[in-house]
Amino acid sequence: MQKIRILEKKAGYQFKKKALLERALTHSSYDRDSCYERLEFLGDIVLDAIVGIHLFKAYPDSSESFLTDLKSAYVNSRNLHDTGMKLKLHDFINFNNYELPKLDDFVEAFIGALYLDGGWKNTEKFVKKFILSRKLEPMSNHKNILSMVAKKCFGSIPVYTLVKESGPSHRKVYRFKVKILGKRYAGYGKATCKKDAEMKAADDLLSKLKKHVSSVAGLTGRNNP
Amino acid sequence: MQKIRILEKKAGYQFKKKALLERALTHSSYDRDSCYERLEFLGDIVLDAIVGIHLFKAYPDSSESFLTDLKSAYVNSRNLHDTGMKLKLHDFINFNNYELPKLDDFVEAFIGALYLDGGWKNTEKFVKKFILSRKLEPMSNHKNILSMVAKKCFGSIPVYTLVKESGPSHRKVYRFKVKILGKRYAGYGKATCKKDAEMKAADDLLSKLKKHVSSVAGLTGRNNP
Incomplete structure (x- = not known):
């Protein structure tokens, strides 16, 4: 429990349902029945929406292809991996494989859990602080x-x-x-x-x-x- | 203006900013500077989020891959084309090409405009009525x-x-x-x-x-x- 508090402090959000956060941090190799996978599905969609809506409003004169490429820069696996590193997420993941599972997937699962527990506003706050805060160049297709x-x-x-x-x-x-x-x-x-x-x-x-x-x-x- | 009212009635939503709806229905061949493309970007993301969140909650025991395949069934271009046909969207599109532009793209642009004008709740209502109402099978990958x-x-x-x-x-x-x-x-x-x-x-x-x-x-x- 102490451990989870450290992560909540880093992320700037305290979960009401700790079990949700636990699930977001659990790989199927550790617990097949209660793992991050569904939350990753949800987090991926919510992250895409928050980033896309933000960019649409922040760049009122940009073309659709510019917005698409800029969104890719923010939600691509490398940028999400960096977010995971910033949160030191690898210290909190439950897994039984030899190798650490992919960090970017757990960042998405964390966002999914955060959305379910705290709603859109809190998730938006997290995404703005940890994902949208850096200035990135559009990722050319x-x-x-x-x-x-x-x-x-x-x-x-x-x-x-x-x-x-x-x-x-x-x-x-x-x-x-x-x-x-x-x-x-x-x-x-x-x-x-x-x-x-x-x-x-x-x-x-x-x-x-x-x-x-x-x-x-x-x-x-x-x-x- | 009369024409737009017919569409609003079909869709069950009256736009405060009619210019937004006009833009969503305008192909670049008709007006390069004020066309549907940016709204399509926005609508695509918002639609994905509404459908994804709905399915996540409606199927609490389903796997992530089932949810992904079922989401594909709802947001794929054929299903969106059907929605466009239901709304008779082809009657309202401004374009100067020989051929009618792709209807599914305009359904997404319509959703983008609806989200900007009416917010999440109204968009969700529209998506539930026109896109999520049919019972579909997961689209196998x-x-x-x-x-x-x-x-x-x-x-x-x-x-x-x-x-x-x-x-x-x-x-x-x-x-x-x-x-x-x-x-x-x-x-x-x-x-x-x-x-x-x-x-x-x-x-x-x-x-x-x-x-x-x-x-x-x-x-x-x-x-x-």
């Missing part, structure tokens, strides 16, 4: 940019292939390859989720194309607000 | 099922390839092929968004495998709550 480049410069399309899947089931690593159909350049990317691996592969291929194909360099500027 | 089958039955992985992209930019059709790496069976799917096309290809390949590979048939049951 490299896949979209590569599609546009493939079409405009080569009249073709990018093709993504999963070339390798490795690691244990709770810690999979995916390696993707991307090529522009009919062209020789290829990009590679690996990450713990497929989408990130594809994005990295697209980014890798874009960098190569920029160096070697002059018409590509002019097309791939920053995504402006 | 065929890609996940195929991954599982590929691994358990063949020790391999599915590989998706975009084989064709056709149609004008506002009405693209994507055709995907999926194979199990190192095996001869292939599945095909086409749809107006890539994710749906991949899902259909996975579903097609699963059907073929079920017929021809006895070990697959036993694995691919329904996703239980």
